[in-house]
Every structure is written in structure tokens, then in C-alpha cells.
Amino acid sequence: MFSSSQFIEECVSGKYPPKIGYNISNEVPTYVIDLDLPATERWNQLGKDKGKEMENLLMTFKSLLLDFSNSSQVVIDLIDNDLGFLVSSMPQPFQDEMRGLSKSSELPLGMFYFLTGEVLLYNIFYEAFTVCTSIVAQDANGQLFHGRNLDFGLFLGWDTKLHAWKVTTALKPMIVNLDFQKAGKTIFKTVNFAGYIGALTGFKPGVFSLTMNERFNIDGGYIGIFKWLFGDRKSKWMSFLTRSTLENAGSYAEAKQALADTPMLAPAYFILGGNSSGQACIITRARDKAVDVWNVGERNHTWYLLQTNYDNWKKPLFIDDRRTPGNKCMQKLTQQVKYPSPLLPYCLSNTRSVPRQRLRACQFHIDYTPTPQTPPQNC
Numbered sequence: 001m002f003s004s005s006q007f008i009e010e011c012v013s014g015k016y017p018p019k020i021g022y023n024i025s026n027e028v029p030t031y032v033i034d035l036d037l038p039a040t041e042r043w044n045q046l047g048k049d050k051g052k053e054m055e056n057l058l059m060t061f062k063s064l065l066l067d068f069s070n071s072s073q074v075v076i077d078l079i080d081n082d083l084g085f086l087v088s089s090m091p092q093p094f095q096d097e098m099r100g101l102s103k104s105s106e107l108p109l110g111m112f113y114f115l116t117g118e119v120l121l122y123n124i125f126y127e128a129f130t131v132c133t134s135i136v137a138q139d140a141n142g143q144l145f146h147g148r149n150l151d152f153g154l155f156l157g158w159d160t161k162l163h164a165w166k167v168t169t170a171l172k173p174m175i176v177n178l179d180f181q182k183a184g185k186t187i188f189k190t191v192n193f194a195g196y197i198g199a200l201t202g203f204k205p206g207v208f209s210l211t212m213n214e215r216f217n218i219d220g221g222y223i224g225i226f227k228w229l230f231g232d233r234k235s236k237w238m239s240f241l242t243r244s245t246l247e248n249a250g251s252y253a254e255a256k257q258a259l260a261d262t263p264m265l266a267p268a269y270f271i272l273g274g275n276s277s278g279q280a281c282i283i284t285r286a287r288d289k290a291v292d293v294w295n296v297g298e299r300n301h302t303w304y305l306l307q308t309n310y311d312n313w314k315k316p317l318f319i320d321d322r323r324t325p326g327n328k329c330m331q332k333l334t335q336q337v338k339y340p341s342p343l344l345p346y347c348l349s350n351t352r353s354v355p356r357q358r359l360r361a362c363q364f365h366i367d368y369t370p371t372p373q374t375p376p377q378n379c
Helices: 044-068 072-082 084-089 094-105 117-127 166-174 221-229 238-248 252-261 323-333
Strands: 030-034 132-138 144-150 175-182 185-193 201-204 208-214 268-273 280-285 290-295 304-307 352-354 357-359 361-363
Touching: 030 044, 044 094, 044 166, 084 094, 132 208, 132 268, 132 323, 144 201, 144 208, 144 268, 166 175, 185 238, 201 238, 208 238, 208 252, 238 252, 252 268, 252 280, 252 290, 268 304, 280 304, 304 323
Parallel strands: 030 175, 144 361
Antiparallel strands: 132 144, 132 304, 175 185, 185 201, 201 208, 208 268, 268 280, 280 290, 352 357
């Protein structure tokens, strides 16, 4: 069992870039995704470079299913042999991009389909389980800074040798920066796991920044996915909506409307920052529409917004309260801090100057997921 002495909660700085172990390089590679190319060819280089890591992640995920129950082999066989046909139900250009990615990464192909259920699973399982914290902060000069962490893989297999979650370890070498271009010019940028063609974190230079957090809700993503499986195709996949918004929205207001009003398969939180002081909000989404929009300067905070995976007007789950320590650290930081502060040292994309603001896509180190100080026992 865990005890409270096994966990540490404190405001820390200077932790990014982290000390990367396990033969993983500190350097995060950048890939250009040329939107002028046919969709089947856009991910060729990334697929060639990262195919082995993608396969390792899928094998790790499958082994965890088998560890859970021997009957899980039935689920694995379903994914490998019977789920690939659903690729044809995916919207374009994402359908063809997944086909091309499967080919370039040399992941196994189904007998009758260009793409197996494995790659489809890879591109939809983020809809079902991610744990994350996003923050938009406005300094005393009106500049906006947008950051997040993405704690995917928690509770998915504990490695007693590395003292880490197995899926999290498999994901570490797969972090990439993506530069989506048309006519040789950047349209938007994202920070992704290699092979994931949607968008969880991104920004459109000089226009807006965007992150997505999962919303734990009884009317959740599984319901939307099952509706899709049974032929209801009216709603959009969350990660495809965010990517389409990054590509097509021409302003903060347009992005805000698209993210608030478009029906989706899964509930979510969208954290949005604009290109002028006061342009920041958290959009709390049900599957059909927004149930709440919290703008910076409203309610109990005046200069920042912080979102985990629980509705901001409700108390978080007591065993997963990242909101309280996050707020304490932001209040300790204060709005008067000179940016970039020690809490914002690891920028994942370049800064671009725009009137009255600079957009940054950075990692905040306000991560309060409990970290065992000793390997957990009897769990």
C-alpha cells in the first residue's frame, strides 16, 4: 500500500530539461508535415524514423492487457484482425494519413485493409485516458504564456527496475515537434507523440495557442466511440477537431467558437490563449456543446487559468488533487515575476513576436502527480 510519506508536494524549478535516462536523447526532433503533399505521403519520414518506437508502445500496451487477463487475447485479436475496417470510416485527410503512416512505419498490415486496428487504436486511445494540467498565465505587462504537461500512461504497468510506469517509459522517446506547412510556410505547430496525427498541444503563430485536457464524465468518450462504431458519424473526434481548428481558424474568436460549438465524441476541456491581453479561456465541453466558458479575469483568479481533469466549479477527486498545489505554486510565483521564469525554462517551440504578446508553447513544471519515493509494494 502507499503511505503519505512516499509522496512529495513542493514547488520546484530547474527540472526541465529533465535528466533523460534509459538511452533517450534530450533532443526533441522536429518534423515538417507538408500539407501540400498527398495525405498518404505527409508522414513518411517520421514513420521511417519512429516505426520501431511505435511498435514497442503497442507491444507494451498489449502485454499489459495480457497481464490483466489471459482472456485479453480475444481483445487483441479483435484489434489486429477486425478493427482495421474502421479506418474507412475516419474523416479525410486523416484516413489517408493513417494509411500512409502504417506503410512508412512498416507496422503490420491487415490482409484486406491498408491499415490494421493497431494503428487505429494508437490514434484513438488518447481520447479515452489522459491525465494532464494546462495553464494560461498573463504577466503584469499583458503577455500571455501557455503551458501544459501530459501525464499519459499513469497506472499502466509499474516497472520495478526503472521505478516508472511502463507505458510512460515507452512514450518518452516518441515526443516530437511538428511543423505543419503549406507553400513552405508554417501554418501551425504541435507537440505530439510520434505517429499521433491529431493535436493535443499546439499553436498558430501570432494567432492563438491550444491545449486539450480529458474531462472525466459519466457521458464520456467510450459512449461517443461506441456510437461511432454503430454508424453515428455526426460528431467529430476530439483530436481531429483541434487539428482542424489550428489549421483553419483565423482568429482567437473563431477558434473559441469552433471548440465550443462543434459536437464531439468525447467530453473535454479546451484551454485557449489568444494574441492580445485578456484573450484566454477554458472551455468545458460536453459531447454536444460547451457547458461552461471561463475567461481570464473572471471568478476567483485575475491573471491565470489552471485546468486539470475536473470541472473548475467542483472539488477534484481527493486522491488526484493537482489543482490545489498548482494554484499555490502559481500564487507563489505571482504575476510580477519576470518571464521567462524558472518555471518556464523548456520551450518546445520557438517564440514569435506579435503585437502586445508573444506566443509560447512551453512546459510548465507544475506536476503534482504523486511520485513514489520507493517502489510501491503489494499493488
